Amino acid sequence: MSILVYTENWDGKFKKLSFELVSYAAAIAKEMGSSVTALSIGEVADNELNKLGNFGAAKVLNVNDSRYNSFDNRALSMAVASAAQAEDAKVVIFAHTNLGKAIAPRVAIKLDAGLVSGVTELPSNFSPFIVQKKVFTGKSFTNVQVDADVKVLTFSQNSFELVETGGTAEIVAFDPQLGDDIFATSVKETNKVTGKVLLTDAEIVISGGRGMKGPENWAGLEEMADLLKAGLACSRPVSDEGWRPHTEHVGQTGKIIAPNLYFAFGISGAIQHLGGVSSSKVIVAINKDPEAPIFETADYGIVGDVQKVIPQLIEGIKEM
Amino acid sequence: MKILVLINNVPDTTTKIRFTGDNTAFDTTRVQWIINPWDELALTRSVELKEAGAVEQISVANVGAQITEPTLRKALAVGADDAIRIDAEPKDAFFVANQLAEVAKDYDIILAGIEASDYNGSAVGGMLAELLDFNSVSAVSGLNIENGELVINREIDGGSQVLSISTPVVLIVQKGIAKEPRIPAMRGIMMARKKPLNVVAPADADAKTTLVDFTLPPPKAACKMVDEENAKDLVALLHEEAKVL
Ligand SMILES: Cc1cc2nc3c(=O)[nH]c(=O)nc-3n(C[C@H](O)[C@H](O)[C@H](O)COP(=O)(O)OP(=O)(O)OC[C@H]3O[C@@H](n4cnc5c(N)ncnc54)[C@H](O)[C@@H]3O)c2cc1C
Numbered sequence: 209m210s211i212l213v214y215t216e217n218w219d220g221k222f223k224k225l226s227f228e229l230v231s232y233a234a235a236i237a238k239e240m241g242s243s244v245t246a247l248s249i250g251e252v253a254d255n256e257l258n259k260l261g262n263f264g265a266a267k268v269l270n271v272n273d274s275r276y277n278s279f280d281n282r283a284l285s286m287a288v289a290s291a292a293q294a295e296d297a298k299v300v301i302f303a304h305t306n307l308g309k310a311i312a313p314r315v316a317i318k319l320d321a322g323l324v325s326g327v328t329e330l331p332s333n334f335s336p337f338i339v340q341k342k343v344f345t346g347k348s349f350t351n352v353q354v355d356a357d358v359k360v361l362t363f364s365q366n367s368f369e370l371v372e373t374g375g376t377a378e379i380v381a382f383d384p385q386l387g388d389d390i391f392a393t394s395v396k397e398t399n400k401v402t403g404k405v406l407l408t409d410a411e412i413v414i415s416g417g418r419g420m421k422g423p424e425n426w427a428g429l430e431e432m433a434d435l436l437k438a439g440l441a442c443s444r445p446v447s448d449e450g451w452r453p454h455t456e457h458v459g460q461t462g463k464i465i466a467p468n469l470y471f472a473f474g475i476s477g478a479i480q481h482l483g484g485v486s487s488s489k490v491i492v493a494i495n496k497d498p499e500a501p502i503f504e505t506a507d508y509g510i511v512g513d514v515q516k517v518i519p520q521l522i523e524g525i526k527e528m
Numbered sequence: 529m530k531i532l533v534l535i536n537n538v539p540d541t542t543t544k545i546r547f548t549g550d551n552t553a554f555d556t557t558r559v560q561w562i563i564n565p566w567d568e569l570a571l572t573r574s575v576e577l578k579e580a581g582a583v584e585q586i587s588v589a590n591v592g593a594q595i596t597e598p599t600l601r602k603a604l605a606v607g608a609d610d611a612i613r614i615d616a617e618p619k620d621a622f623f624v625a626n627q628l629a630e631v632a633k634d635y636d637i638i639l640a641g642i643e644a645s646d647y648n649g650s651a652v653g654g655m656l657a658e659l660l661d662f663n664s665v666s667a668v669s670g671l672n673i674e675n676g677e678l679v680i681n682r683e684i685d686g687g688s689q690v691l692s693i694s695t696p697v698v699l700i701v702q703k704g705i706a707k708e709p710r711i712p713a714m715r716g717i718m719m720a721r722k723k724p725l726n727v728v729a730p731a732d733a734d735a736k737t738t739l740v741d742f743t744l745p746p747p748k749a750a751c752k753m754v755d756e757e758n759a760k761d762l763v764a765l766l767h768e769e770a771k772v773l
Binding site for chain 1: 539658741749
């Protein structure tokens, strides 16, 4: 019996989130008297695979096959399910990302498992298996009981501390033996965000709302983002107006993020906006309206004009 | 091409979240129900494709009790041709996907929202695809049909892709699939009254999960304010006190 983790890599390098998943899985394995098997699909070198051992993986199943680069949902779920069966996995853990959300439900059906998506904590109980997740877009939590032998979880990023164990993992090649006809997704074009911090991976996020007044005023936010290696985000009207690309829109209908630090410049704090950012550890609001609802959620705030505040913050950061 | 759009009936996004029965159930009193925002965008795009002549028929389906009928009528008013309501209280995603599998097999394209704004499950679309053994694509932010071929935009974690895939297929859609949700016009509302809304008995299926209880996040401490003139002090606070810089 084992705990299986589906890791995600980006151009052959694991995302930090994959290490977080392995740490989380290792904590579950300890409670269940089990061990962690990490599954890597794609083209990842051995020295990179070895890193998973340092976060608690006892074994790494390596599916080194470029056909999976098309992220075909059906093929990926077949591969994960066959790894889960080969390892007799009782818990299968995905990240709550686009990819995790795409394949976890399919895998749950294949394994006749119960699925809980967006978990934020370790299970509070193992028999019955009970784990907490967010509901109502961050406005509440619920405890979910899983009434199936196998559990599939998608885990919300930035909810668990990385734990380095100094361990090493046994790396084993794994071939789910899928025929070419299974890979139905034919990718024509891929546009990767390069040279920028990925919004969903960023530990610090700098976000602007309608109070920024126009796209020409973003230079200060971009400079801050460069200095702090932060990701850039915006409210919905800002992306609707075309001031910023849609990929930066956060909130209930955009991306859901949980950085350590979220800066809201000229954002009123509508409930749909907060739905995407309220899990941030620290929220900072800069708004000229002292009554803006964002101040009810923020940890630190300045009532003032963004144009006056931004240059001072940049100066402060440079002096730091 | 025949499209089925899955329609979830959810509380309006500004609803104040309260619970009853010792925090074991969501309090639905005074709740305004709406079409789940992503489902509404999926429906809007379907109607656009039908107007462009790329789609012949749009059905909508919901698993729910009779109280969801106004939401289905609204979907008909936006432009769906017929509606199916599977008459059961949704228990969990597994249960709902099993109900939908009974009515979904004959469609070329099934559109599901990337999540429901209430229980944030992100599961029904993928489960349904697996039950039907259909292909699926998730985080779809664009759909075009060119000479019967699907051209799909999807978001990946760190970029976007353009791809094609054969039907039948389940597309799990997000923002971008349509620009703005379409508001039903008076004529649409009148026509919707005469469109078929078929009520189907539920299939035999279990749930695999139960919601034990709910908690609200702890109240936040008051926001610590810094003067506009001394904005630099904020950097120091974030560095030394909050330790996030
Ligand atoms: C179904 C649905 C889904 C939605 N999903 C999302 C979502 O995912 N994300 C999202 O963001 N929104 C979403 N919205 C929209 C949301 O309700 C708000 O309209 C939106 O978040 C407001 O954006 P904003 O704060 O940038 O603009 P506004 O509400 O206009 O706020 C601008 C703020 O800037 C301040 N300001 C103005 N000038 C200055 C200045 N010079 N200096 C400092 N402050 C200044 C003002 O005081 C004000 O508080 C959704 C709405 C609906 C109905």
